[in-house]
Amino acid sequence: MCEKKGLLAVEENFGCVAECGCGTLHVTVGPVSVAVDGQALRRLHELLGAAIGKLDSAEFLTPQNFNWQSSHLAVRKVLKIKH
Numbered sequence: 001m002c003e004k005k006g007l008l009a010v011e012e013n014f015g016c017v018a019e020c021g022c023g024t025l026h027v028t029v030g031p032v033s034v035a036v037d038g039q040a041l042r043r044l045h046e047l048l049g050a051a052i053g054k055l056d057s058a059e060f061l062t063p064q065n066f067n068w069q070s071s072h073l074a075v076r077k078v079l080k081i082k083h
Helices: 040-056 067-078
Strands: 004-011 015-020 025-029 032-036
Touching: 004 025, 032 040
Parallel strands: none
Antiparallel strands: 004 015, 015 025, 025 032
């Protein structure tokens, strides 16, 4: 992570969202941290909101209705992975 600019959100014993000086947002849940830009964070919010809506209504996508490969490629474009 670059120099921390500030915490945007914290959920104790769960995770946080921190902003770097470079504008990257670091979303951490448990041991997993993902670096995204503001647009990707908004898309993640929409994705999780849709999942919660489906979970609440017990509607699930069948394997024929989604394509993991296309989702993976879209996410890979916005993630900054450090080794």
